[in-house]
Amino acid sequence: MELMGSGGPWALSLPLLLFAIGLFLLFWWRTEASPQRPLPPGPRPLPLLGNLLQLRTANILDCLTKLQDTYGPVYTLYLGSQKVVMLCGFQAVKEALIDHGDHFTGRTEIPITKRTVKGQGIFFSEGELWKQVRRFSLTTLRNFGMGKRSIEERIQEEIQFLVEELRKTKELPFDPTFFIRRSVSNVICSIVFGQRFDYNDKKFQILLDLIAENLQRVDNFWVQVYNLIPTILDRFPGPHQQLFENYRAQMRFVEEIMVEHQASLDPSSPRDYIDAFLIKIQQEKADPSSIFYPENLLISSLDLFFGGSESTSTTLRYGLLLLLKHPEVEEQVHEEIERVTGRNRRPCMEDRxxxxxxxxxxxxxxxxxxxxxxxxxxxxxxxxxxRGYTIPKGTIVMPFLNTVLNDPEHFEYTGTFNPRNFLEDDGSFKKNEAFMPFSIGKRMCIGEGLARMELFLFFTTILQNFKLQSTVDRKDLDITPTLKLLGKLPPPYEISLLPRL
Structure with missing residues (x-):
């Protein structure tokens, strides 16, 4: 009788139980029992959670790679109820992003980007807005020297500032993060903001710190939970709210520069990306459907700044660590620099x-x-x-680049660091179509040309001037990356630089 009584515990729990069972059956029917399921194979998802529990592991890369071994180079995961098709290996990624490139140019909006960039800018926009802002950005970057001699000279000039700062370390151990991030960021700043910032500029350092902090916060448990239940967590304080506040602070930094540019704008002589965007805003102010408006300017500028600084500075920092670990590689680079440029002439792109x-x-x-x-x-x-499957509109498609850059059909040495992956037997450089750290297709990184130039000039100039010295025994150096949601970071380390006299 208590089961049906108004005060019994089952009076409340029975409807909830029936509701949960109903959800389970509905989810199972939609994902497993449908006789015409078009998606590639994959592990069976749980109700509501999908495959999230299977992916909560210390090494998600091993987990994803094992799923490839089980289900093949194209398989399906469920992140909650969201379908994700994984593309593994060079051939599958190339077929999807090149052969079917027009079909996979969308972005799936996630709650944290919905609240920050709101479908604007370059990285997370799609459709006509993305096409126009990407086309405009590519043209503007080229107009301000990207891929040309003028930007090469800017990079060389910035590297000289870096070299002078590195000399001040006087062979003492230091963490190279600050120096490298500042220097690389100043290159893209000269294009986007029309200026470089002094190494002691506190406001600029705050911007860099905010970006670095948000890269860490993306992996925060509460931020990940926010992506699952944003409507609920929007109303509560917590670590996830700090991510949004940090982004607003980044926007305010760019907004101050935009306001300064508006006051001194000369439409006949744009100085940088912000000027060019402001001119487009003026030209299309009568068009209510124009994608050129102030908020899109701020977000696009931040996208360019982030894309043009973080990946390159991280690569340089990680690269120095690998050379510390492999002194025989560093020595061969020193010998080649000595032979081609000597110690007095600055390296240039013609030397590559x-x-x-x-x-x-x-x-x-x-x-x-x-x-x-x-x-x-x-x-x-x-x-x-x-590949015989139907991928529905709106499905996330994830190019698993780790499996491309370690594809045994294209790279002889996949588990170790070995430059012979890119050398012919006669010592000449060997191109490899599976080399795609910037991705491929219509949404590949628009700053690839700038990044390639920076990496060559920064590495060669640093090694022209300094010999690297580890603060610990090289065999004890840890090169294991810190895995983050957005990618990998090198472990913290210190280095000493010995001037090459």
């Missing part, structure tokens, strides 16, 4: 073709460290037939 070993080392650093392990997720903008 004469320095195949150094070029191979830089490529191998990018391949081995594999910063963006999972690439940047795309989504299908239409229902797409792919």
């Amino acid at each position: 073709s004469k320095m195949p070993y150094t070029d191979a080392v830089i490529h191998e650093i990018q391949r081995f460290i594999d910063i963006f392990t999972l690439g940047v997720p795309r989504s299908a903008i239409v229902d797409t037939n792919f």
Whole structure:
């Protein structure tokens, strides 16, 4: 009788139980029992959680790789109720992003980006807005020297500031993060903001710290939970709220620069990316559908700044650690620099073709460290037939770049750091189509040309001026990356630089 009584505990729990069972059956029917399930195979998802519990492991890369071994190069995961098609290996990624490239140019909006960038900017926009802002950004970057001699000279000038700062360390151990991040960031600053910032500029350091902090916060438990239940957590304080406050502070930094540019704007002579965007805003102010408006300017500028600084500075920092670990590689680079440029002439991009070993080392650093392990997720903008499956519109498509950069059919040495992956038997540089640290296709990184130039000039100039010295025995150096949701970071380390006289 208590089961039906108004005060009994079952009076409340029975409807909840029936509701939960109903959800379970509905979810199971939609994902497992449908006779025409079009998606690639994959592990069976749990109700509501999907495959999230299977992915909560200390080494998610091993987990994803084992799923590839079980289900093949194209398989399906469920993150909650969201379908994700994983693409593994060079051939599957190439087929999807090149052969079917027009179909996979979308972005699936996630709650943290919905609240921050709101579908604007370059990275997380899609459709006509993405096409226009990407086209405009590429043209503007080229107009301000990207890929040309003028930007090469800016990079060389900035590196000289860095070299002088590194000399001040006077062979004492130091963490290179601050120096490298500042210097690399100043290159993209000269294009986007029209200026470089002094190493002692406190406001600029705050911006860099905010970006670094948010990279850490993306992995925070509460931020990940926020992506599952944003409507609920929007109303409560917590670590996830600090991520949004940090982003607003980044926006305010760029907004101050934008306001200064508006006051001194000369439409006939744009000085940088912000000027060019402001001119487009003026030209299209009568068009209510224009994608050129102040908020999109701020977000696009931050996208360029982040994309043009974090990946390159991380690669340089990780690269120096690998050279510490492999002194025989560093020595060969020193010998090649000595032979081609000597110790007095600044390295330039024309030298790259004469320095195949150094070029191979830089490529191998990018391949081995594999910063963006999972690439940047795309989504299908239409229902797409792919390898006998139908990938529905809106499905996330994830290019698993780790499996491309370690594809045994294209790289002889996949488990170790070895520049011979990019060297012919005669010592000349060997191109490899599976080398895609910047991804491929229509949504590949628009700053690839700038990054390649920076990596070559920074590495060669630093090694022209200094010999690297480890603060611990080289055999004890830890090169194991710190795995983050957005990619990999090198472990913290210190280095000493000995001037090459």
